[in-house]
Every structure is written in structure tokens, then in C-alpha cells.
Amino acid sequence: MGSYQTLFLDRDGVINEERPGDYVKNWDEFIFLPGVKEALGILNPLFNRIVIVTNQRGVGYGRMTEEDLKSIHHRMLREIKESGGRIDAVYVCMDIQADSPDRKPNIGMALQARRDFPEIDFSTSLMVGNSRSDLQFGRNARMCTVLVGNKYTESEKEPALIDYAFENLLKFAEKYQKGL
Ligand SMILES: [Mg+2]
Numbered sequence: 001m002g003s004y005q006t007l008f009l010d011r012d013g014v015i016n017e018e019r020p021g022d023y024v025k026n027w028d029e030f031i032f033l034p035g036v037k038e039a040l041g042i043l044n045p046l047f048n049r050i051v052i053v054t055n056q057r058g059v060g061y062g063r064m065t066e067e068d069l070k071s072i073h074h075r076m077l078r079e080i081k082e083s084g085g086r087i088d089a090v091y092v093c094m095d096i097q098a099d100s101p102d103r104k105p106n107i108g109m110a111l112q113a114r115r116d117f118p119e120i121d122f123s124t125s126l127m128v129g130n131s132r133s134d135l136q137f138g139r140n141a142r143m144c145t146v147l148v149g150n151k152y153t154e155s156e157k158e159p160a161l162i163d164y165a166f167e168n169l170l171k172f173a174e175k176y177q178k179g180l
Contacts, residue, residue, distance in 0.1 A: 004144065006117075006125040007047040008110065009087075011054035013130030013149050014169055015076070023058030026068060027075050035170030040085025042173040049117050052090040053109040055133070060096035069094075089116060104129075105136035110143075128172060135161035146172055 102108030127138030130149035138145035
């Protein structure tokens, strides 16, 4: 897998359980996926920067407020930190328009991250996500892409978009730690 400097992570379906057809609207609905805290502890020393990039249309649709989302992320970051992990920044796209430049698969949030952390180089960045839009985002920014989760069957997986695939973030972290 080589030596990567920056880790971009999707949130829903990577860090926490997805709520199909709904949004994570409050902390009670935010459930860490198994092994995620351990995974982030492993990944912490292995990357210069670790950031989350997440589409959250629920705000744009009025299903929750920006304050609700901030509160969820505040607690999420606290728990990650307490368990030895590190997230340097969380980028959120609340826009509902599919063609918003910030909404994955468009790369606005990657550009924001690079603005905040100028050392970020997409050619040494990994994007980990559970959806096609994450993989396409990674491709659009010319990052290495990692699919996690089981959203897609083998025949639905598009090889052109996927550099690596793992069952979950912990499996990825364990493999990455060994250097592949
Ligand atoms: Mg997702």
C-alpha cells in the first residue's frame, strides 16, 4: 500500500452505523461501529493527518440543525481521543444539491482540508469509505481508494474505483500497520 501521509475517512458506515433512509440526528443515534476506536488508535501514529469528510444532507433538509451536528461531532471526537485515536478535522457538506462542489463525489471538502493543512498531498492520501461517492471522490482527487463495509455485492463493486477493499476499518488498520 506504500507510504501514505493523509487519511481521509467517510463517517457514516465507516466510523458509525448508517441509518438507512434516515440521518444520525443526535448522540443517541450515533453508534460506533465495532473495532473503530481500536482502529483509530492503530492509525493515529501512522498518518500525518487524519480527517473526516462527510455528506450530511439532513441539515439541508431541516431534519436536524447544524448545532445538532456539531454536538454529535464534539462527543464523537472526545470519545475517539479518549480511546487513543486522533481526528484532525471534520469537514461537512450540508448542501442538498447533488452538484454542490463540496458534496462527495465532488472534491470541495478535500480542497478545504488542503487549505487548512497545506502539507496535504492527494497523491499520498488514502480515502476510506463505504459508498460509491466516496470512491469516486477519492478518484476525482487522485487519491488511493479503500472500500470498507458490505454495501455492495461482489458483482456491484466497480474495480476501476477500488484500490483496496476490507471488511471494516479495523481490518484495514491491521493490514495497513503491517505495511502490506
Ligand atoms: Mg458512508
